[in-house]
Amino acid sequence: xxxxxxxxxxxxxxxxxxxxxxxxxxxxxxxxxxxxxxxxxxxxxxxxxxxxxxxxxxxxxxxxxxxxxxxxxxxxxxxxxxxxxxxxxxxxxxxxxxxxxxxxxxxxxxxxxxxxxxxxxxxxxxxxxxxxxxxxxxxxxxxxxxxxxxxxxxxxxxxxxxxxxxxxxxxxxxxxxxxxxxxxxxxxxxxxxxxxxxxxxxxxxxxxxxxxxxxxxxxxxxxxxxxxxxxxxxxxxxxxxxxxxxx
Numbered sequence: 001x002x003x004x005x006x007x008x009x010x011x012x013x014x015x016x017x018x019x020x021x022x023x024x025x026x027x028x029x030x031x032x033x034x035x036x037x038x039x040x041x042x043x044x045x046x047x048x049x050x051x052x053x054x055x056x057x058x059x060x061x062x063x064x065x066x067x068x069x070x071x072x073x074x075x076x077x078x079x080x081x082x083x084x085x086x087x088x089x090x091x092x093x094x095x096x097x098x099x100x101x102x103x104x105x106x107x108x109x110x111x112x113x114x115x116x117x118x119x120x121x122x123x124x125x126x127x128x129x130x131x132x133x134x135x136x137x138x139x140x141x142x143x144x145x146x147x148x149x150x151x152x153x154x155x156x157x158x159x160x161x162x163x164x165x166x167x168x169x170x171x172x173x174x175x176x177x178x179x180x181x182x183x184x185x186x187x188x189x190x191x192x193x194x195x196x197x198x199x200x201x202x203x204x205x206x207x208x209x210x211x212x213x214x215x216x217x218x219x220x221x222x223x224x225x226x227x228x229x230x231x232x233x234x235x236x237x238x239x240x241x242x243x244x245x246x247x
Contacts, residue, residue, distance in 0.1 A: 050062070050063045052064070052066075061107070078121045084127070103130065134219065141157065159206065179222075184216070189212065
């Protein structure tokens with residue numbers, strides 16, 4: 001089984017591979033190195049995850065989707081509260097278990113708008129990322145046709161949709177880490193392009209229905225400072241002293 005814990009990977013070879021590895025001492029010397037390298041490469045796990053990979057399968061990443069029809073590497077619900085307790089069977093990687101701090105990069109393109117429990121999904125992604133890992137997200141903009149034309153969409157997003165995963169980390173109960181918003185870009189519709197060519201300001205375009213099709217952001221994980229931890233405790237009322245009313 002393959003597992004990953006923090007920055008350390010541990011591998012336990014399947015029985016047939018273990019036998020092959022042990023028998024390598026009986027082979028010609030020139031074959032041992034190549035056989036060992038092939039064995040190691042087969043067990044190497046990507047540090048990039050594609051969440052909701054669907055038809056956008058990336059052979060250089062670990063592809064995660066909740067629908068087996070797309071043949072992802074891992075069939076899993078990214079919003080599963082027990083995500084880290086499960087073992088998954090992968091055609092490419094065998095039996096594996098997702099671990100905290102595994103990935104340097106997570107990509108979710110047009111996925112978050114489909115997830116009912118978005119806070120749990122974002123929390124799991126925060127946990128899956130290593131320190132300073134980046135989360136690349138693309139979603140429909142809330143005033144676009146694409147925001148609600150799909151009946152499976154349950155969320156819409158605008159430029160303030162990331163506040164709670166960054167500055168308001170404490171509201172979500174995050175006590176060790178949070179995201180910083182590193183980059184935010186918008187893809188205009190033909191209407192938005194026309195408005196931009198006329199010199200209309202970006203803020204005005206963002207307020208114009210059907211002028212922006214989608215938004216992309218990059219979030220970066222970082223540890224909370226001591227001051228942020230104390231602030232979070234205060235905001236959650238953990239530092240309040242219970243007092244009995246005087247008679």
